[in-house]
Amino acid sequence: MAQPADPKPARQAIPGRGAGGAPVLSVDDVAREAERLAKEGPGRERIAALAQNRPLLTIDGLHAGYGKMEILHGIDLQVAPGQSLCLIGPNGAGKSTVLHSIYGFTNIRAGSIRLDGLDVTRLHPNQKLKQAGIAYILQDNSVFPDMTVEENLWMGGYLMDSPDQAKEAAERVFAKYDRLAARRRSPARVLSGGERRLLEISRALVMNPRVLLVDEPSIGLEPRYIDMVFEILADLKRNEGKSIVMVEQNAKKGLEFADVGYVLVSGFVALAGPGEELLTHPEVGRLFLGG
Numbered sequence: 001m002a003q004p005a006d007p008k009p010a011r012q013a014i015p016g017r018g019a020g021g022a023p024v025l026s027v028d029d030v031a032r033e034a035e036r037l038a039k040e041g042p043g044r045e046r047i048a049a050l051a052q053n054r055p056l057l058t059i060d061g062l063h064a065g066y067g068k069m070e071i072l073h074g075i076d077l078q079v080a081p082g083q084s085l086c087l088i089g090p091n092g093a094g095k096s097t098v099l100h101s102i103y104g105f106t107n108i109r110a111g112s113i114r115l116d117g118l119d120v121t122r123l124h125p126n127q128k129l130k131q132a133g134i135a136y137i138l139q140d141n142s143v144f145p146d147m148t149v150e151e152n153l154w155m156g157g158y159l160m161d162s163p164d165q166a167k168e169a170a171e172r173v174f175a176k177y178d179r180l181a182a183r184r185r186s187p188a189r190v191l192s193g194g195e196r197r198l199l200e201i202s203r204a205l206v207m208n209p210r211v212l213l214v215d216e217p218s219i220g221l222e223p224r225y226i227d228m229v230f231e232i233l234a235d236l237k238r239n240e241g242k243s244i245v246m247v248e249q250n251a252k253k254g255l256e257f258a259d260v261g262y263v264l265v266s267g268f269v270a271l272a273g274p275g276e277e278l279l280t281h282p283e284v285g286r287l288f289l290g291g
């Protein structure tokens with residue numbers, strides 16, 4: 001028997017197309033395309049040119065991971081003094097592992113990391129901070145909530161030769177951030193999310209590092225605090241010549257901030273280019289910025 005005609009027949013779906021004919025990418029499509037990009041890679045000359053051929057930090061052919069598991073399969077990366085670099089890419093691509101490797105938290109199987117010509121590949125994190133001037137700002141909320149703001153800041157100088165030196169260095173940081181100085185005797189737990197992030201950045205500044213590794217600065221913050229944090233980082237780069245290597249899930253925000261952007265996929269560098277160029281790159285837009 002013939003079926004009655006449906007008064008509102010379902011729109012015929014065109015395979016691989018969504019409403020209005022726009023392409024729909026499945027998770028598998030994204031993974032496949034991203035891996036194809038990763039195989040092509042940007043090449044070393046391009047990476048050197050992006051660091052204006054005057055790199056402060058240079059990573060060459062880095063293979064690294066955790067225990068026996070290799071996560072990074074031959075990463076090249078360079079950042080110049082006073083330059084900001086942002087790593088974007090899908091979950092699990094190895095972005096944080098790049099920061100962990102620079103700081104000395106991973107098992108490095110091959111390749112090298114140099115800072116201003118000095119081989120720092122296998123330095124202990126304490127030496128990375130004290131001798132090489134590389135500081136790491138953790139992704140998670142890492143303030144000591146029951147310590148006062150100033151005690152938290154003193155902790156940033158724990159590798160200095162004496163507590164007095166640490167206190168002196170903390171005063172230099174307080175002089176820069178009135179907002180923090182005004183709360184110096186408050187326990188860190190009463191700070192707002194934005195102030196906590198400022199305290200984390202400030203604590204890393206106590207040792208006056210040349211390179212700041214920043215893991216997901218926007219995570220868990222309200223939009224107004226996100227802008228504040230990015231402005232603080234921009235000031236450190238512009239006015240103090242700090243180099244910044246950042247991982248950011250908010251790819252748009254990260255690339256807007258970055259002089260140079262890297263797209264990491266499955267432990268490979270798939271693309272590298274000026275932040276503003278990646279923001280308008282069709283593949284990056286399609287795969288990471290939602291079209």
Ligand SMILES: Nc1ncnc2c1ncn2[C@@H]1O[C@H](COP(=O)(O)OP(=O)(O)OP(=O)(O)O)[C@@H](O)[C@H]1O
Nearest residue numbers: 066071089090091092093094095096097098247249
């Ligand atoms: N400490 C660790 N020990 C063992 N494996 C780890 C450790 N940290 C990360 N991994 C693994 O390494 C791989 C890459 O993780 P990583 O955190 O570097 O990726 P990511 O690109 O930063 O991802 P996300 O955006 O989700 O944070 C993942 O498979 C993860 O499970």
